[in-house]
Amino acid sequence: MTAFNFGRHTWIAPVIALLVAAVAMGFATLMITEPLAARWGPGQLKWTIVSFAIFAVAGTVIAAVTRRPLMAVLGALIVAPSFLGLDAWTAAAALMLCSLSAGAIVLRIFRRRLEAGTDALFAVIIGLATISTAIFLTSPVSIHTPLTYSLGIVALVAGGVLLGVFSDVIAIVRRLSATEVREINLIDTILAGLVIAAIVMLALYARLPVVDNDSLILHLRLPLMLQDYGHARFATEDLLVGHFPAAADWLYGFGAVIAGEDGAKAINLSFALLVGGIIITWLNLAAGMRAAFAGAALFLTAPILYHETVTLFVENYFTLLLLASVFFAWCYSRDPRPYYLLACTFTVGAAGAAKLLGLLIIPPLAIWLIVSIVRNKRYTDFAWAALAGGGLALLAAHWPYTMAWLRTGNPLFPFYNTFFRSPHGPEQDWINALFHQTLTPESFVRMSFDASPFLESAGVAFAPFIILAPIFLVLALLAGPAHRKLALTLGLPVLLVGLGYLILTSLQQTYLRYFFPLVPMWAVAMGVFSAPLFVRGTWRLSSVSVAALAVLITFQAVNGPGAFYFTRHLTPLQTAFSSTIEDMRRTRAPERFINDYLRGRTDNDEPVAYFWRPFIAGSTENAVALHPFYSWGPWSDFDAAQRAGGLQDFIATRGVRWFVLHDTAVVHAGAGTLETLETLAEQEIRLSGATLYRVRDDVFFDDVIAAFETPSTLPEGWTPVGEIPVEDGAVVVDPQNLLVLGVEVDGDSVILVEADIACGENANYAQLHMNWLDAESTFLRVDIPNFPCRTGTFPLRHEFHAPDGATQGVLVIDGPWGGTQEFHSFQARQNSAR
Incomplete structure (x- = not known):
C-alpha cells in the first residue's frame, strides 16, 4: 500500500507540506516569541538540546537491543516515576494496582472479565474514582495513616490476585507483545527513542518542588494535611477553594500518606504517563505502531504538559478521564455494544468529579455518539445512554457537589453565589478576572508561541504541533483510501470533539490549563493524520518524516521547561541534583x-x-x-x-x-x-x-484568668485543698496541700502560665498541673510539665494547649512528690477569642 498517489514520487507532497510547516513555525517563533537566547542562561539551551539528544540515542539503543520498541516504551512509562524516588514510585504503583484491582472487582460483579486493554483501562478508571471518593468522604476522620493505607493496599491487591485480575492483565500484555515483529527496524527504534527521551525529560522535571500559589493553597495542602494529621479539616470561610471538585487532590493524598510530597508528585506524573499510554495503545490499534509513537511523542513533549507536571495541578488526571471517555466513544463507534457507552458515560462523570469543566465534553461527545448510534442503527441505545449511562455519570460525579451543598448551601460553591446565596462566601459571584480573551483562529498561534495572554507564562507554552493539524489533515485526505477512511472516522471526529470542548471552555475562561485536554486529543488526531508518512516500505518518505518529526519534538521538548517561569533556567542535568531542588524551594518558596x-x-x-x-x-x-x-x-x-x-x-x-x-x-x-x-x-x-x-x-493573651503577686493571704478564686501557708509573700504548696482553679475552655484554647517560684526542701524539680475535661466532666488528659530547680527564686513559663473536645480545664498548683514549692507571683492568661 502506498502512502500517496503521486506515482514514484510519493514523498513530494509530505515533504513540501512539512517544509511549509517548518517555515510557518520558524516565522512564528521569530516574530511572536522572545528569542530563545533571551529565555535561557549561558549554555543552557545547548545543554538542554544535547541532553534530549542523549536520551533519544539511549532510548533508541534500548529499543534496538530488546527488539521490542513497543514494550521498551511501555516499560519506560512504568519505570519513569522512580525518578522521584523508590518510595514515590511505590506509592504510584500501589495506587495503580489498587485501582486496577478495585475496578476489576466491580466489573466482575457484573460478570465482566478483563479481556482487552479497554477493560483494564475502564477498571483503572472505576478504581481511581472509587478510591478518590472514599478518601474524600472520610477525609475529616483521622484514619489516614500509612498503616491504614497499607492494610487497604494488601486487601485490594489480595482480592485482585484471588479473582485472577493480574493474570488477566498479564495475558493482555502478552497478546500485545506478540503483535510486535521481532526485528531491528531503524524507523521503529528511532521513533521509540524519541518517546523514551520525552518520558525521561518529563520525569526529570517532575522532581522539582511545588512552588506556585494554587498548589500550595489547595492541591498540595490537602494531601499534606492527610499525611501530617491523618485528616483534612478546614473552615469553609478559611478556604473557599476547598469545596471545589478535588478528585485528583484526594488521590495525591494517597501518595502523600505513603511517600510525602514526592509520592503526590509521582502520582501526578503517572497520570500524564497514563495519558501517553492511552495514546500509544489507541493509535497502535487503529493506525500502527509508528503513528502511535508519533502521537505519543508530540503529547509528551508539549510544553503545557511540563507546566502541569512540574507542579501539582489537577489537569493531568482530569485530562486522563476526558481522553479515556473519547477513546470509549471511538470504541463504541466501531463496535456498538452498550458496554462502551456505559464506560464512556461513567468516565465523563468521573471527570466531572475532578473538575466542573469536565462536563463541557458532553455536547461534542454526545454528537459523535448520536452519529454512531444512527449510523449503526442502534436506536435502542438512546435509552441506554439516557438511563443507565446518565445514572452512572451521576453516580461518579455527584459526590463533591452534594457535599458542597450540604456544607455550604451551594453545590457549586463558591461559584454562582449570587443565586445560591451561601452565607459561607462572598455575596457576589466568585470569578477569576484573569484570562478572558476572545478566541480567534489567530489564538491557536498565539497560545502556542506567546502564551502570556492565556497562562502565567510567556513564549512557547502550549503545544506548537496543534497549528500543524490542518496541514496533516490535508495530507491524510490526499493519501490512499484506507488512510483517508481512518482520518475521517477517527482523526477528524477526535479533532472536532477537542475543538468543541475548547470552544465551550473558552466561553468560561481562555486559560491554557483548562484547554489542556485538547492536547492529547489532537495528538491522537495528528498520529492518525501522520500514518501515511510512516508506511512500511517507503524508506525515503519515512526517513524524511522521522527527521521532521524529530525536529518538531526537540523544539517542543527544549521549550517545555520554559512553559513555567520557575523552570525556564534549569537544564535536565540540573534537575537530577537534590541541591537544585532545595535551592528552588528556598528561593521561590x-x-x-x-x-x-x-x-x-x-x-x-x-x-x-x-x-x-x-x-x-x-x-x-x-x-x-x-x-x-x-x-x-x-x-x-x-x-x-x-x-x-x-x-x-x-x-x-x-x-x-x-x-x-x-x-x-x-x-x-x-x-x-x-x-x-x-x-x-x-x-x-x-x-x-x-x-x-x-x-x-x-x-495575644489579653484575658487574665487568675493572678497574684507577693500574696499575704490565699488568692481569691482558688479552691484550697489542705492547709496552705502563706509565708514571706509566697504561697507554699505540696502534693497534699494545693490550690485548684477551674477554667472554661474549648478545643482551641491556649492558656499561658507565668510565675516566679522557688523550690523548697527535698525538691529537685518544679511542676504545674492541668486536667482537661469534656462537657460531661469526663477526664480527657492531664498535662504535668516539669522544670528543673534553680537556686533562689526563678521565673517559670508554660503554655497549655487544650485537647479536642475539652470544655473545662482544672489548673492545679502543687509541689513535686516529697517536696514543696513556693509561688511568689502567678498569672494565667488566655486569648479572649478562644
Missing part, C-alpha cells in the same frame, strides 16, 4: 521552610496567617491565607482591621499567633500595616525574603 519549622514545634496547633502569598501547604493545621481570592473570611476580617488601624482586634478575634510575610507581598498591605505588625509581633525567622513574626504574649 522560602515559606515552605518556615512551614517545616512551625509544624515541628510542640505548639503547632496555633493559627498562622500568611499575608497574600498563600503558601500554606505543609504548615500547621490552623494556617490560613490572608488573600481575597482564596480565603474570604480571614481576608475580610484582616482588611477591615487594617483599614480601621486595629490589627490587634484582628489578632484577638482570630486568635492568630503567627504571621508570615514575604517582601514581595508588602505592596498589598495597607498604609502603616507593616509598621503596626512590627509593634505587635517579634521577628522569629527570616529566610530568603520571607519573615515569620510571633505575636507578643501581652498582645
